[in-house]
Amino acid sequence: MNSPTCYCNGELIPYSASSVPLNDLGLQRGYGIFDFLRITENVPLFWEDHLDRFYHSAAEMLLPMLQTRDQLKSIIKELIRINQLPFSGIKIVLTGGASPDGYTIGSPNLFIIQQSIAPPPAAIFLPGYKLFTYPYQRQLPEVKTTDYLMAIRLQPWLKEQGGDDILYQQNEMVSECPRSNFFIVTQNNTLVTPGRNILKGITRKQLFTIASSAGIEVEERDICIQDIENAKEAFITSSTKRIIPVTQVDTKRFEPFSAGSVTDSLFNAFCEWEKAAIQNHF
Amino acid sequence: MNSPTCYCNGELIPYSASSVPLNDLGLQRGYGIFDFLRITENVPLFWEDHLDRFYHSAAEMLLPMLQTRDQLKSIIKELIRINQLPFSGIKIVLTGGASPDGYTIGSPNLFIIQQSIAPPPAAIFLPGYKLFTYPYQRQLPEVKTTDYLMAIRLQPWLKEQGGDDILYQQNEMVSECPRSNFFIVTQNNTLVTPGRNILKGITRKQLFTIASSAGIEVEERDICIQDIENAKEAFITSSTKRIIPVTQVDTKRFEPFSAGSVTDSLFNAFCEWEKAAIQNHF
Numbered sequence: 001m002n003s004p005t006c007y008c009n010g011e012l013i014p015y016s017a018s019s020v021p022l023n024d025l026g027l028q029r030g031y032g033i034f035d036f037l038r039i040t041e042n043v044p045l046f047w048e049d050h051l052d053r054f055y056h057s058a059a060e061m062l063l064p065m066l067q068t069r070d071q072l073k074s075i076i077k078e079l080i081r082i083n084q085l086p087f088s089g090i091k092i093v094l095t096g097g098a099s100p101d102g103y104t105i106g107s108p109n110l111f112i113i114q115q116s117i118a119p120p121p122a123a124i125f126l127p128g129y130k131l132f133t134y135p136y137q138r139q140l141p142e143v144k145t146t147d148y149l150m151a152i153r154l155q156p157w158l159k160e161q162g163g164d165d166i167l168y169q170q171n172e173m174v175s176e177c178p179r180s181n182f183f184i185v186t187q188n189n190t191l192v193t194p195g196r197n198i199l200k201g202i203t204r205k206q207l208f209t210i211a212s213s214a215g216i217e218v219e220e221r222d223i224c225i226q227d228i229e230n231a232k233e234a235f236i237t238s239s240t241k242r243i244i245p246v247t248q249v250d251t252k253r254f255e256p257f258s259a260g261s262v263t264d265s266l267f268n269a270f271c272e273w274e275k276a277a278i279q280n281h282f
Numbered sequence: 283m284n285s286p287t288c289y290c291n292g293e294l295i296p297y298s299a300s301s302v303p304l305n306d307l308g309l310q311r312g313y314g315i316f317d318f319l320r321i322t323e324n325v326p327l328f329w330e331d332h333l334d335r336f337y338h339s340a341a342e343m344l345l346p347m348l349q350t351r352d353q354l355k356s357i358i359k360e361l362i363r364i365n366q367l368p369f370s371g372i373k374i375v376l377t378g379g380a381s382p383d384g385y386t387i388g389s390p391n392l393f394i395i396q397q398s399i400a401p402p403p404a405a406i407f408l409p410g411y412k413l414f415t416y417p418y419q420r421q422l423p424e425v426k427t428t429d430y431l432m433a434i435r436l437q438p439w440l441k442e443q444g445g446d447d448i449l450y451q452q453n454e455m456v457s458e459c460p461r462s463n464f465f466i467v468t469q470n471n472t473l474v475t476p477g478r479n480i481l482k483g484i485t486r487k488q489l490f491t492i493a494s495s496a497g498i499e500v501e502e503r504d505i506c507i508q509d510i511e512n513a514k515e516a517f518i519t520s521s522t523k524r525i526i527p528v529t530q531v532d533t534k535r536f537e538p539f540s541a542g543s544v545t546d547s548l549f550n551a552f553c554e555w556e557k558a559a560i561q562n563h564f
Contacts, residue, residue: 149427
């Protein structure tokens with residue numbers, strides 16, 4: 001298989017040949033941010049939102065971003081044109097760069113990588129996900145840093161539990177999964193999702209608009225374990241997974257996913273919304 | 283200036299020419315550990331302790347370490363022989379490596395880098411350091427991960443305060459500086475240093491033995507802000523800095539460093555201890 005072309009500090013080169021100098025602060029001090037866009041039918045979905053978040057992350061980490069938004073868009077378009085990977089993901093990574101003392105932010109390194117991913121299924125992913133809670137709060141939660149220490153370290157633990165993903169909690173309040181946002185549907189059909197101490201996902205943001213037009217009330221507020229006990233439905237959202245029903249959180253089991261549920265109607269509405277976004281892109 | 287030779291996944295190459303593939307988990311997910319030894323007169327000081335900690339960090343992060351301890355020692359000796367940097371630092375870095383899915387631990391990348399550093403001064407560093415506390419607890423504190431997100435991000439803040447280093451605290455309990463351990467000397471000349479939620483430094487460990495032989499009592503216990511208010515002296519320890527007197531923590535000011543103080547006698551004893559370690563190495 002050919003290696004896709006990536007952007008590596010101003011050059012377009014094969015991903016398999018790309019590298020970063022050992023003195024990079026992203027490598028030696030874990031100092032970096034990124035964002036990840038899903039490409040569907042060669043369209044970078046919701047890229048304005050992803051770029052907003054990317055520039056926000058860079059600013060929060062005091063990383064100077066030399067490229068303008070238009071320049072980033074041109075590079076993304078060029079990669080899409082060259083690589084012809086209509087179903088893929090594009091990852092934009094910005095690191096602290098080469099540092100004179102290995103500690104002070106240097107001249108940042110920018111990488112843009114495109115890689116094939118399976119197209120998201122047309123139907124909702126069943127049987128859904130089992131989540132297991134773990135006591136942890138991400139540092140700088142509203143910044144999309146490259147820090148996935150805990151998530152990766154917990155993978156064998158998650159497997160032992162027989163779970164599909166981790167749900168972070170602290171003091172009985174849940175926040176997010178390592179790479180997705182968490183929602184519950186209350187008995188009176190209100191959508192609830194944490195509003196703080198999380199990374200605010202782009203699918204999460206789109207869903208607020210979709211729910212709103214569907215007449216579903218959305219509340220951003222803390223969710224405690226008892227709220228999950230009392231909930232009717234739960235699901236997670238992410239750019240790659242869209243919406244996945246949650247069947248279990250620790251010992252709490254939800255009814256199996258059913259047609260006509262709130263999760264179902266939101267999933268269908270999201271797919272329509274995505275189609276419209278693709279059509280409007282051109 | 284010639285670039286020192288480094289060890290990069292089995293090869294000895296110039297540091298300036300060394301690099302890591304973009305798909306490395308250390309770069310993309312901040313998943314890595316390291317250790318850092320000071321080389322003085324071509325001796326890797328307290329390397330048994332550093333290697334103990336390095337293998338401990340690797341195990342805690344579930345990173346398979348293919349090289350034996352003897353192999354690591356041989357590489358370190360070889361770098362010392364080739365580079366002839368009698369006063370330097372050696373950094374051993376192990377990352378998650380190339381990951382098939384960008385999330386699962388791959389085949390780790392190992393780098394060993396030697397770089398010149400200024401020899402530590404013969405006399406104690408004066409006027410000492412001003413520390414400013416910041417509310418933060420490092421994740422996986424007993425593991426020497428590459429996660430320095432907060433420390434680096436806070437550098438401009440530290441400068442604004444007019445401080446020399448950050449002292450992390452949480453709920454009024456202080457823990458450590460980003461790259462050094464914190465000690466106080468109580469009014470009755472007891473040495474106190476936090477015993478949990480910190481990275482246990484090698485200089486800190488050596489100092490326990492030194493203090494003990496000098497008849498100075500050492501307590502490992504939580505230190506609250508009030509303990510600092512009440513303390514007679516304070517200092518920090520690190521492999522590169524040995525012992526540096528602390529003159530200020532937030533608004534609390536200590537008496538200027540004086541000959542005959544506990545800090546002074548520990549510094550002198552540490553320098554003797556180090557000399558002996560150098561002589562015994564050969």
